[in-house]
Amino acid sequence: MAEAARSLRDPAALAELAARVVPGALARERRLEVCEAVRDLLPLGGLQRGTTVATTGSAATSLTLALAAGPSARGSWTAVVGVPGIGLAAAAELGVALERLLLVAEPPRRQWSEIVSVAAEGAEVVITRVPSSVHAGELRRVQARLKARGAVLLVVEAGSDPARYSPELVLRSEVLGWEGIGAGHGRLVARRVRVETTGRRIGRPLGADLWLPAADGAVAEAPPPIATLRRPPSFVGRHPSSTARFR
Amino acid sequence: MSRPDTSPRLAAVWFPGWAAEVMVRREAGDGRQVPLAVLRANRVLSVTPAAAAEGIRPGLRRREAQSRCPTLEIRDHDADAAARAFEEVTRSVGELVPVLEVTEPGTLTFATRGPSRYAGGDESLGDRVHALAVAPFEGATPPVGVGIADGRFAATVAARRSARLGRPLVVAPGGSPAFLAPFSIPTLTSAGGIEDELVDLLRRLGVRRLGDLAALPAADLLARFGPFGAHAHALAAGLDPGLPDAAPPPPELVAERSFEAPVTSLQPLVFVAKQLADELAERLGAHGMVVVRLVVVAETEYGERTERVWYRAAGMNAVTMAERVRWQLDGWVQRPGGLTGGVELLRLVPAEVRAADGRQLGFWGGATQADDSAMRAATRLVGLLGPEAVLVPEWRGGREPGDAYSLVSAALAELGEPDRHRTRVEAPVTSGPWPGRLPAPSPARLFDDRRPCLVLDPTGRPVGVTGRGAVTGEPTVVRRGTRDDVVTSQAGPWVIEERWWDRERPADGPGSSWCWRPGKPFSSASTVASGVDAQYS
Numbered sequence: 001m002a003e004a005a006r007s008l009r010d011p012a013a014l015a016e017l018a019a020r021v022v023p024g025a026l027a028r029e030r031r032l033e034v035c036e037a038v039r040d041l042l043p044l045g046g047l048q049r050g051t052t053v054a055t056t057g058s059a060a061t062s063l064t065l066a067l068a069a070g071p072s073a074r075g076s077w078t079a080v081v082g083v084p085g086i087g088l089a090a091a092a093e094l095g096v097a098l099e100r101l102l103l104v105a106e107p108p109r110r111q112w113s114e115i116v117s118v119a120a121e122g123a124e125v126v127i128t129r130v131p132s133s134v135h136a137g138e139l140r141r142v143q144a145r146l147k148a149r150g151a152v153l154l155v156v157e158a159g160s161d162p163a164r165y166s167p168e169l170v171l172r173s174e175v176l177g178w179e180g181i182g183a184g185h186g187r188l189v190a191r192r193v194r195v196e197t198t199g200r201r202i203g204r205p206l207g208a209d210l211w212l213p214a215a216d217g218a219v220a221e222a223p224p225p226i227a228t229l230r231r232p233p234s235f236v237g238r239h240p241s242s243t244a245r246f247r
Numbered sequence: 248m249s250r251p252d253t254s255p256r257l258a259a260v261w262f263p264g265w266a267a268e269v270m271v272r273r274e275a276g277d278g279r280q281v282p283l284a285v286l287r288a289n290r291v292l293s294v295t296p297a298a299a300a301e302g303i304r305p306g307l308r309r310r311e312a313q314s315r316c317p318t319l320e321i322r323d324h325d326a327d328a329a330a331r332a333f334e335e336v337t338r339s340v341g342e343l344v345p346v347l348e349v350t351e352p353g354t355l356t357f358a359t360r361g362p363s364r365y366a367g368g369d370e371s372l373g374d375r376v377h378a379l380a381v382a383p384f385e386g387a388t389p390p391v392g393v394g395i396a397d398g399r400f401a402a403t404v405a406a407r408r409s410a411r412l413g414r415p416l417v418v419a420p421g422g423s424p425a426f427l428a429p430f431s432i433p434t435l436t437s438a439g440g441i442e443d444e445l446v447d448l449l450r451r452l453g454v455r456r457l458g459d460l461a462a463l464p465a466a467d468l469l470a471r472f473g474p475f476g477a478h479a480h481a482l483a484a485g486l487d488p489g490l491p492d493a494a495p496p497p498p499e500l501v502a503e504r505s506f507e508a509p510v511t512s513l514q515p516l517v518f519v520a521k522q523l524a525d526e527l528a529e530r531l532g533a534h535g536m537v538v539v540r541l542v543v544v545a546e547t548e549y550g551e552r553t554e555r556v557w558y559r560a561a562g563m564n565a566v567t568m569a570e571r572v573r574w575q576l577d578g579w580v581q582r583p584g585g586l587t588g589g590v591e592l593l594r595l596v597p598a599e600v601r602a603a604d605g606r607q608l609g610f611w612g613g614a615t616q617a618d619d620s621a622m623r624a625a626t627r628l629v630g631l632l633g634p635e636a637v638l639v640p641e642w643r644g645g646r647e648p649g650d651a652y653s654l655v656s657a658a659l660a661e662l663g664e665p666d667r668h669r670t671r672v673e674a675p676v677t678s679g680p681w682p683g684r685l686p687a688p689s690p691a692r693l694f695d696d697r698r699p700c701l702v703l704d705p706t707g708r709p710v711g712v713t714g715r716g717a718v719t720g721e722p723t724v725v726r727r728g729t730r731d732d733v734v735t736s737q738a739g740p741w742v743i744e745e746r747w748w749d750r751e752r753p754a755d756g757p758g759s760s761w762c763w764r765p766g767k768p769f770s771s772a773s774t775v776a777s778g779v780d781a782q783y784s
Binding site: 060061077091093104107123177182183187188 | 617618620621622623624625627628631632635636637638639640648649651652654657671672686687688689690691692693694695721735736737738781783784
């Protein structure tokens with residue numbers, strides 16, 4: 001198999017495979033492994049089965065796909081219910097296995113909860129957008145079904161009030177800027193995104209800066225920009241113009 | 248390990264279109280006159296004689312089958328019902344033959360050495376087995392084939408021929424090669440489980456009959472096609488080589504559970520069977536093997552016993568093993584008179600294993616349980632929403648962000664065959680590089696309909712692109728409806744020659760950036776209409 005051959009030549013892939021086959025039934029039962037870069041954003045280092053995770057902010061779609069990429073690469077199916085226009089090329093670049101992706105067109109409102117539950121029977125990760133007409137009780141029933149099945153519900157673009165989906169985790173994304181593009185030259189190469197995780201059982205918010213997407217379209221941890229490292233400590237966090245005013 | 252050169256003498260009992268037969272019988276009426284097909288994963292699995300007469304063959308897609316016969320009735324495959332119904336046949340034949348091997352619901356195999364002596368010869372055994380096989384049926388008897396020959400393959404082929412002849416067919420000892428010689432090469436696939444590709448290649452090389460293949464030197468086939476070529480040759484020559492890579496398993500691999508308190512209901516037994524199957528599959532997996540022949544034994548506290556051999560050339564994973572145990576227990580528990588006591592012992596013994604080839608629960612591809620349940624969920628979703636609403640990606644290729652993949656109905660894609668999935672979503676090697684396409688990273692949100700916007704220069708005039716690919720002003724603001732975004736950086740435009748539209752990607756503040764293209768590249772700046780095709784979200 002071409003993929004196998006490719007992976008066998010790649011020491012990193014081999015190491016990952018070794019990690020994947022190590023017996024660890026309990027931990028593996030409980031959570032779905034995510035890719036390295038987004039591991040620090042999740043309290044358990046993975047997506048806990050049966051939970052709901054909401055993403056908001058200006059990079060919510062990429063962030064959701066990046067979360068789904070880990071389980072997808074490990075053989076889980078991903079179902080996308082009622083999120084039209086999701087970028088498949090971007091999904092593939094972020095690591096979602098398109099051969100295990102099922103897209104369901106936006107279901108009629110009345111059927112939404114049934115469709116999501118059925119999708120969760122086949123897919124361990126369900127990406128969806130919750131229609132506003134779905135009331136709390138209905139959503140709770142869906143979440144209970146997903147819990148029984150051990151699937152994860154990813155609510156994409158949860159808007160300004162993600163709490164109404166009663167998610168275990170909320171991941172807020174903020175685009176800090178693009179690399180590689182200037183005034184009339186260059187091209188979009190990588191985007192620096194700050195992600196902050198809040199949740200019911202997290203005391204202190206978790207957060208990280210990510211390249212989302214990185215230059216190859218995947219997700220990677222972003223080290224602090226060199227510019228801030230060079231700046232003298234007293235200027236950190238202050239805009240140059242504000243220091244000018246105090247002179 | 249070495250194999251005996253002499254092929255064992257085997258009998259095969261084969262019901263053509265068993266799954267369809269069960270459906271027809273369940274729905275009562277003289278349904279066999281109705282063209283009916285049973286489908287699994289959108290492919291025809293089994294057909295009634297009436298449907299076969301209309302040209303419906305196993306392996307056809309639903310649409311193809313419907314186009315050949317518009318009145319075709321279609322049912323989903325119910326493996327449990329088929330297996331349960333077959334249990335009656337197994338029990339009936341089991342009165343004469345103690346050790347039976349169920350290859351799949353609809354096919355039985357057993358060694359004739361003992362039973363044949365008991366029945367007074369092969370011919371007499373064939374007649375009696377034929378009579379026993381149709382005994383459980385009320386009303387019209389279904390077509391059944393009984394074939395006796397040297398080796399599994401010859402016996403299977405004989406059973407198929409016998410179903411058409413309507414009487415048992417006995418191939419004399421040593422007569423298998425001559426019997427097989429006139430059969431066509433594709434028989435190797437339908438009855439022998441040889442890969443399509445090899446059979447197709449042989450056919451294109453001009454080898455049309457099994458006799459032609461048998462006449463070739465075995466060493467040449469081994470040299471040219473490897474062990475599977477040699478296997479095909481052995482089959483064609485009427486030998487029973489077993490599976491090319493099958494071997495007896497390590498002896499310690501027996502999964503069994505004895506119950507302190509005898510179990511009287513089926514449900515907990517099935518649950519335990521699933522655990523045992525998981526355990527067995529895991530231990531075999533550690534050896535890199537899968538079971539091809541599984542012996543399932545159950546005993547009650549009063550010594551009642553069921554023992555059955557299950558065979559599956561492709562190998563069994565935990566789910567298929569558990570399924571077979573359930574079929575067996577289901578039939579056993581429901582037999583006339585029932586059981587006198589609770590079940591005390593359940594034992595799964597792998598009798599023959601082969602190297603796992605990744606077809607079962609592979610690391611890289613291969614059908615996994617996840618694929619299986621995804622396929623079932625997709626089927627249910629199609630049932631709820633219709634085939635157009637449940638989609639899977641397929642690689643298409645193109646320059647625009649949304650062109651790389653198109654969406655096809657999940658009902659048309661073969662979700663059961665993950666190896667084909669990867670080819671579905673991968674760019675074929677022959678595809679072009681698509682110069683000018685958007686390089687990675689790709690936008691995560693695509694808009695079906697271009698969202699109109701205006702790109703304005705510092706003086707508030709719309710920015711356009713000239714025919715030579717130059718911008719008419721510096722993009723400063725992108726206006727979508729009433730929302731203005733300030734452009735922080737921009738580059739382009741990149742002109743795609745063939746269609747003469749231009750691409751410019753200004754990025755607004757900490758927000759999103761756009762692929763932006765004017766609708767009329769030749770128009771003057773004042774009449775430019777731009778739109779947003781995609782967004783990095």
